Amino acid sequence: MSTSKITILLFSFLAFVLLTLTHPVEDQQSESQTLATPTEEDLAALAINDPTPKFFANITIMDPVTSKNVTTQASYICDTTSGSPSVHWLREISGRLRGEFHNRGCKQTNQFGSHCTKLIAMGDAAASICGEYFRGFICDVVGFAGFWIADHCAWNGLAGGRFYVGEGQPMKLAFHKP
Template sequence: MFTSKITIILFFFMAFALLALTHPVEDQPESQTFATTPEDVAALAIINDPTPKFFANITFTDEVTLQNITAQASYICDTTSGSPSVHWLREISGRLRGEFHNQQCKQRNELGSRCTQLIAMGDAAASICGSYTRWFACDYVGFAGFWITDHCAWNGLAGGRFFVEDKFDTKFTFHKPS
């Protein structure tokens, strides 16, 4: 009985040690990642203004009619100390614009969140949310990712939502992988 208790305790200790040794270490010290100064808090408040910021009118091909449609696009930054790194957001955006350029980035989740994670690399992911089977060329999603990294970055981190407002409102989100 005593031996089995010691074995269980040793097992838990080894599991803890294994987790501690294999946990990735961030490049930045914690003091640089979290909003610790009033200036950091103020910068995040400005970046994360919840009002959608108008971006531009974009033109894309409607998947049903195959006609070009112009829609208004806007974005909201959601950058926090828990956001993905700008590096990995730029990597997934580049891959969407390069390797997956003309492929369909499609929303395949009919229930629940109505969001589909399209790609994840490192600590970043991109998702499409909206109507079931709604799709865009992956090039558009990659462009939106670059836009979020360029306009929502803080201390090497970025996150946000990019909205395409036409008859089927769609949003691209840039976040930690699920």
């Protein structure tokens, strides 16, 4: 290697070192700190996703076993995240439950494990009923609950949540991805 090439490389290296040492260091936040700063959307999602059950009202439903009207408490919890189903598909399955399956029985038929039964799935949304084995409601009630979750838990076009019906050991109607 010639002396001129070595000299140029040496001066280039010295220039790089000099620039690096004299460049002012800015107050840099780590990437994890930058990503952890909540945005207004994040704060809105947190407000929606309060894990405390929200009392809805006393509702009157027909008990499919006795065919009598029963007044019971209902509450809900929003579980909307970026992984929740779209409001569109949640409204579609709710409309189908209230329309096509209106008077049919939606029952929990899973005796083991999760004690949840998936009732319907369309697009990226599903509705499940969880709780006591072989207990349930007419599907119109599940559809109503789906519309309620879609209307009250929506965030960025997505919605997910749980609707509880009954007292003591309430039945849970869950709206989630299939």
